[in-house]
Amino acid sequence: MMKTLKSLLMATALLTSGLASAHEFEAGQLHIDHPWSKEVPPMSSVAAAFFSVANHGDQADTLLRAESPIAGKVELHEHAHENGMMKMRQVKDIQVAAHATQMLKPGGYHVMMFNLKSVPKLGETFPLTLYFQHAGKVEVEVKVEKADYNMASGHSGEDAHNHHSHMNHDTMH
Numbered sequence: 001m002m003k004t005l006k007s008l009l010m011a012t013a014l015l016t017s018g019l020a021s022a023h024e025f026e027a028g029q030l031h032i033d034h035p036w037s038k039e040v041p042p043m044s045s046v047a048a049a050f051f052s053v054a055n056h057g058d059q060a061d062t063l064l065r066a067e068s069p070i071a072g073k074v075e076l077h078e079h080a081h082e083n084g085m086m087k088m089r090q091v092k093d094i095q096v097a098a099h100a101t102q103m104l105k106p107g108g109y110h111v112m113m114f115n116l117k118s119v120p121k122l123g124e125t126f127p128l129t130l131y132f133q134h135a136g137k138v139e140v141e142v143k144v145e146k147a148d149y150n151m152a153s154g155h156s157g158e159d160a161h162n163h164h165s166h167m168n169h170d171t172m173h
């Protein structure tokens, strides 16, 4: 009984804070929704950022690169299955087709930040600058959210975890 009440209160708190801090960014025909980063340990030197890019235009666009004042180096990455293992690798760019939405999410495309100069804490935000081929330079604020799965935990249960993080994501809106 107590537990139910507690989770209800927590859900309400999440929803309320989500409403207060829902964030999205417009750049030409692009709509960038809810940039977020998974919380990392205080001593971590790397972090990943995720968001969705909806392209409302007739022209495809391309995310070319990103930078952030909190990171010494920023790369565009993808996760791919290789010999039954999930591995990250750098990609040259990330395409956003016309009238389509490109998702950057755990287990897929992401913005990888290396050599962190400061490690943002849960609930904090930090700036990230995205460079698109057509939309140009776009400044977004990335919000740090709860890490709800371990990147190192490997393949099994990955889908369930991704689903869970999606649920969280929706709740935050």
Ligand SMILES: [Cu+2]
Binding pocket: 048, 077, 078, 088, 089, 110, 111, 112
């Ligand atoms: Cu990565």
